[in-house]
Amino acid sequence: MITFHPTLPVVVLVLAAIALAVCGWQLATGRGRRLAWLRRSLLVLLAVAMAFRPAVPGGEVPTATIQARVFIMVDTSQSIAAEDWGSEPRLVGMQEDVVEIARAFAGADLSVISFDSEAILRVPLTDDGSAIIEMVRALRPEIAQQSRGTSVTIAHDLLKAELERTEAAEPDSPAIVFYLGDGEHTAQQPPQSFDDVAPLVDRGLVLGYGTQQGGRMRVSSFDPAVQEQYLQDPGGGDAISRIDEAQLGAIADQLGITYLHRAPGLPITDALGPMAAADGEANLDRTEEARLEVAWIFGVPIALLLAWEGLSLARSLRATRGFLSREGAR
Numbered sequence: 162m163i164t165f166h167p168t169l170p171v172v173v174l175v176l177a178a179i180a181l182a183v184c185g186w187q188l189a190t191g192r193g194r195r196l197a198w199l200r201r202s203l204l205v206l207l208a209v210a211m212a213f214r215p216a217v218p219g220g221e222v223p224t225a226t227i228q229a230r231v232f233i234m235v236d237t238s239q240s241i242a243a244e245d246w247g248s249e250p251r252l253v254g255m256q257e258d259v260v261e262i263a264r265a266f267a268g269a270d271l272s273v274i275s276f277d278s279e280a281i282l283r284v285p286l287t288d289d290g291s292a293i294i295e296m297v298r299a300l301r302p303e304i305a306q307q308s309r310g311t312s313v314t315i316a317h318d319l320l321k322a323e324l325e326r327t328e329a330a331e332p333d334s335p336a337i338v339f340y341l342g343d344g345e346h347t348a349q350q351p352p353q354s355f356d357d358v359a360p361l362v363d364r365g366l367v368l369g370y371g372t373q374q375g376g377r378m379r380v381s382s383f384d385p386a387v388q389e390q391y392l393q394d395p396g397g398g399d400a401i402s403r404i405d406e407a408q409l410g411a412i413a414d415q416l417g418i419t420y421l422h423r424a425p426g427l428p429i430t431d432a433l434g435p436m437a438a439a440d441g442e443a444n445l446d447r448t449e450e451a452r453l454e455v456a457w458i459f460g461v462p463i464a465l466l467l468a469w470e471g472l473s474l475a476r477s478l479r480a481t482r483g484f485l486s487r488e489g490a491r
Contacts, residue, residue, distance in 0.1 A: 163215050163216065163217055163455075165213045165214060165215055165216070170213070173209060173212045173213070174209075177205055177206075177208075177209045180201075180205045181202060181205055181206075184198050184201050184202040184205065185202070188202070197470075197473060200466055200469060200470065201470070203462075203466060204463065204466050204467070204470070207459045207462055207463050207466070208459075208463065210456075210459050211456045211459040211460070211463070212456075213456075214454055214456050215454070215455055215456055216454045216455060216456075217455055227266055227267070227268045227269035227437055228269070228333070228334050228335075229266065229269040229270070229334055229335050229336075229337050229437075230269070230270050230272070230286060230324075230327050230328075230331060230334050230335070230336045230337065231262070231266050231269050231270065231271045231272065231337045231338075231339070232271075232272050232274060232320060232323065232324070232336065232337070232338045232339070232365075233259060233262060233271065233272065233273050233274070233293070233297075233339045233341070234274045234275075234276060234316055234320065234338065234339065234340045234341060234342075235255055235259070235273060235274070235275050235276070235297060235300060235341050235342075236255070236275075236276060236277070236311075236313075236341060236342035236343060236370075237252075237275045237276065237277045237300055237301070237302055237303055238276075238277040238278070238302065238303055238311035238345070238347075239277075239302050239303055239311075239378055239381055239392065239402075240302075240311070240343055240345045240347075240371075240378065240402040241255065241302050241342075241343065241370070242302045242378040242379050242381060242392075243343070243371060243375060243376035243377065243378045243401075243402035244376040244377055244378070244379075245371055245372045245374065245375060245376030245402075246370065246371075246424075246425055247425040249425075250302075250376075250378075250379075251343060251370040251371055251376075252300065252301075252302065254370050254423055254424075254425065255297070255341045255368075255370060256297050256298055256300070258341065258368060258423065258429055259273075259293065259294065259297040259341070260294055260297075261429050261430060261433060262339055262429075262433060263290040263291075263293045263294050264290070265430065265433035265434065265436070265437045266290075266337070266433075266437050267290050268288060269288065269337075269437075270286040270287065270288055270327075270331075270334070271284070271286065271287060271288070271290065271293045272284055272285055272286045272287070272323065273293055273296055273297060274316050274319055274320060274323070275300060276311075276312075276315050276316040276342075277302075277303035277311050277315075278303060278310060278311055278312075278315070278348075279315065280315050280316035280318070280319040280320075281319075282319060282323065283296050283300075284296050286323075286327055295454060301381060302378075302381040303381060304381050304382060304383065310347045310348040310349060311345065311346065311347050311348060312346060312348035312350065312352060312353070313342060313344055313345070313346045313352050313408055313409075313412065314352040314353040314354070314355065314412070315348070315353075317353045317355060317358065320338070320358060321357070321358050321361065324336055324358065324361040324362070325361065328361060335363035335364070335439075336361055336362050336363050337362075337363060337364055337365045337436065338362050338365035338416060338418065339365055339366055339367075339368065340365070340366070340367040340368065340409075340412060340413075340416070341368045341370065342367075342368075342369070342370070342409065343369065343370050343371040343402065343404045343405065343409075344369060344371075344404055344405030344406060344407070344408035344409040344412075345371075345402055345403070345404070345405055345408075346405065346408060352408070352411075352412075354415050355412060355415035355416045356415050358415075358416060359415060359416050359417040362416055362417060362418065364418060364436055364439075365416065365418040365419075365436075366413075366418055366419055366420075366421050366432060366436075367409050367410075367412050367413035367416070367418060367419070367420045367421070368421055368423050368429075369404055369406055369409045369420065369421070369422045369423060370404065370423050371402065371403060371404030372403070372404060373403055373404065374403070375401040375402055375403035375404075376401065376402060377391045377392070377399045377400070377401060378391060378392045378400060378402055379391055379392070380392050404422075406420075406422065419432075
């Protein structure tokens with residue numbers, strides 16, 4: 162069964178009604194351009210369908226009542242592509258752990274911040290655990306060509322601002338921070354301290370991914386052919402990324418929370434259970450249906466229609482220039 166979770170539904174419907182009214186008027190009065198206005202009407206309908214965020218059942222998530230603000234910070238730099246989570250990239254381990262965090266804190270307000278050469282608030286605080294899981298499953302390493310070096314503390318200001326803002330709105334709700342990364346700092350500036358953030362954090366974990374032996378990294382790129390290649394070291398050979406546990410331990414100390422090294426097959430539920438239990442009961446036996454959003458499906462026909470629209474516009478411009486040239490030659 163398809164469900165919908167629209168963003169700003171009233172605004173979307175009003176704009177869609179106006180756009181469809183214009184298209185309908187052009188269809189009724191226009192001559193020789195009916196196909197173009199039919200195409201534009203279809204574009205509007207597809208855009209509305211995407212904005213209403215259709216979803217199908219996507220498994221189950223546990224229900225619970227936990228009063229807490231949970232901030233999940235996820236490293237998305239090129240190094241999380243390093244293949245030392247067993248034989249898979251570190252990102253796989255991070256995604257698995259975020260699922261467990263969302264399960265353990267089901268019912269709490271959760272937020273996701275990603276960081277690489279910049280910090281981005283991916284998901285503001287929400288009690289929709291499935292939205293958190295969907296977002297993190299969609300995360301990919303930063304495009305290698307766009308990277309300007311990664312600071313392990315680049316999310317400092319964003320995290321502090323979110324903690325202060327949400328504490329003002331929910332002063333009785335404890336703040337729990339999960340920092341997921343490999344500690345690899347490649348920015349020129351030294352890492353900023355989280356000491357001033359610690360008073361805003363009640364508890365949490367710094368979770369470290371990677372090994373001392375390190376792993377090769379497939380290139381993160383828009384080009385599918387390049388994605389099959391491994392990042393090269395300027396000195397020759399494949400570049401190797403290694404975990405920096407000293408850096409991760411320092412971040413944990415600054416935040417006043419615990420550092421925990423992660424590895425495949427090593428459960429994290431034992432560490433999460435007591436933290437969640439401190440703020441409420443998470444009943445993992447009682448579940449509700451999760452949503453798997455399928456709005457992306459509409460992206461393909463929208464892209465094709467936009468390409469058609471662009472081609473039609475280009476032809477019209479060429480025809481207009483040709484007409485003007487002939488008129489000028491007379």
